[in-house]
Amino acid sequence: MRQRIGLGVTVALTLAGLLLLVPSALAADGSNSGDDVAIRINGPVVVASGETLDVAVVVNGAATVQGTVTSALVVVDGDATVSGTVDGQIVVASGHLTLEPSARVHDVTLIQSDLTRAPGAQVSGNIEQRSRVISRGFLTFLSIVWWVGLTSLVLLLGLLLTAIGRRTLTASAGLITARTAETIVAGVIVAIGLPILIVVLLLTVIGIPIGIALIFVAMALAFAGYVVSGLRLGEALVDAVSSGPRVAHPFVAVVVGLLILQLIGLIPILGGLIVLVASIIGSGALALLAWRGWRGPRPARVPAPPAGGEREPAG
Numbered sequence: 001m002r003q004r005i006g007l008g009v010t011v012a013l014t015l016a017g018l019l020l021l022v023p024s025a026l027a028a029d030g031s032n033s034g035d036d037v038a039i040r041i042n043g044p045v046v047v048a049s050g051e052t053l054d055v056a057v058v059v060n061g062a063a064t065v066q067g068t069v070t071s072a073l074v075v076v077d078g079d080a081t082v083s084g085t086v087d088g089q090i091v092v093a094s095g096h097l098t099l100e101p102s103a104r105v106h107d108v109t110l111i112q113s114d115l116t117r118a119p120g121a122q123v124s125g126n127i128e129q130r131s132r133v134i135s136r137g138f139l140t141f142l143s144i145v146w147w148v149g150l151t152s153l154v155l156l157l158g159l160l161l162t163a164i165g166r167r168t169l170t171a172s173a174g175l176i177t178a179r180t181a182e183t184i185v186a187g188v189i190v191a192i193g194l195p196i197l198i199v200v201l202l203l204t205v206i207g208i209p210i211g212i213a214l215i216f217v218a219m220a221l222a223f224a225g226y227v228v229s230g231l232r233l234g235e236a237l238v239d240a241v242s243s244g245p246r247v248a249h250p251f252v253a254v255v256v257g258l259l260i261l262q263l264i265g266l267i268p269i270l271g272g273l274i275v276l277v278a279s280i281i282g283s284g285a286l287a288l289l290a291w292r293g294w295r296g297p298r299p300a301r302v303p304a305p306p307a308g309g310e311r312e313p314a315g
Helices: 002-008 010-021 136-164 166-178 180-202 208-241 250-264 270-295
Strands: 037-041 045-047 052-059 063-065 068-076 079-082 085-093 096-099 104-111 114-117 127-130
Touching (some): 037 045, 045 052, 052 063, 063 068, 068 079, 079 085, 085 096, 096 104, 104 114, 136 166, 136 208, 166 180, 166 208, 166 250, 166 270, 180 270, 208 270, 250 270
Parallel strands (some): 037 052, 045 063, 052 068, 063 079, 068 085, 079 096, 085 104, 104 127
16 A cells, blocks of 8 residues: 555656755766666666666666765655765655765755664765655645635636526526425435436447536536525525615625635545535526426417307397
8 A cells, every 4th residue: 555655656756856955966066976767667776886876766676876966866766775865855655765974965854754764874965854845834725725726716617607598597596495395305306317328328328428518517517506596595595684674785796605615625635525416406496497498388278168158248
C-alpha cells in the first residue's frame, strides 16, 4: 500500500522537490559538473566512485551515491545511501537516507523519511524534516481560496440561470413546498433512473452518442436542481426576516439560498449529504414541472345532459 500511495504522487512530488526545494545550482560554476541528469522510475540509480552527475532522481527505487552529485539528489518512495559527495540538495520523500562516514553533503530535506547518519558524515548545510510536502496552514489557505472561487462561480451561474429561466425556476421552487411528496419521488426517479439509462445506452453501440449527451444533461440538471433548491431556501429565509408579506426577489433569493447551501456543504460528511439531497429535490421539481407541462392542462369536464334529452320550451 505504501508503494501504491507513493507512486500516485511521484510526479507531483518530484517536480515539487526539483522546483521548490532544489537550489539553482545548475547555473553555478560547472567546472566539476558532468552536465548529466539521471532519472529512474521503478529502479535503482548508482553514481559510482569517480562519476559525476548534476541531478539524480529516483522514484520507487534506491539511490546509491559513491561519486559526486553537484546539484540535487531526489528520491521518492525509496532509500538513498550516500558515501560520496552531494554538493547541492538532498530530498528524500517516503524513504530512508543513510549517510556513510565518508559522506560529504550540503542541505538535506526529509519528507516523512528517516535519517541514519554515521559518525564522520559531514553536513555543511541544514537538515530539515517535514511531515508533509505542504504545510497545514498553506493547505487551509488553499482550501479557503478554492471555496471562495467555487462559490463565486456557483453564484454567478445561478444568477445567469435565473435570468434566463426565471419563470421556470420560480415555478419549480414553488413545487418543492406545494407538492413536496411528488417532488421527492420525481427526484429519486431522476437520480436513479437517469444513471441507469446512461449506462444501458453506453453498453450499446448505437446508443453511445446519446449516453454521452445524457451525461452532460444529467450534470446540467443536477446543477439546475441545486439552484432551484437554493432559490426556494432563499425565498423562505428572505421572506422570514422581511416585514410584511412581500415575496423575495428571485435574484436576491437565489444568492442567499446558494450561499447558505455552500456554507452547509463545508460541514464534513453531513454537509455533502445535504447538498446532494438539495440537488436531487430541485431536479425532481424541474422534472415534475416538465411532466406537468408535457401532459398539458386537463380539459374541463362538460356535464352530461339529463336522461331523455332536453325538451323544447312550450310555445
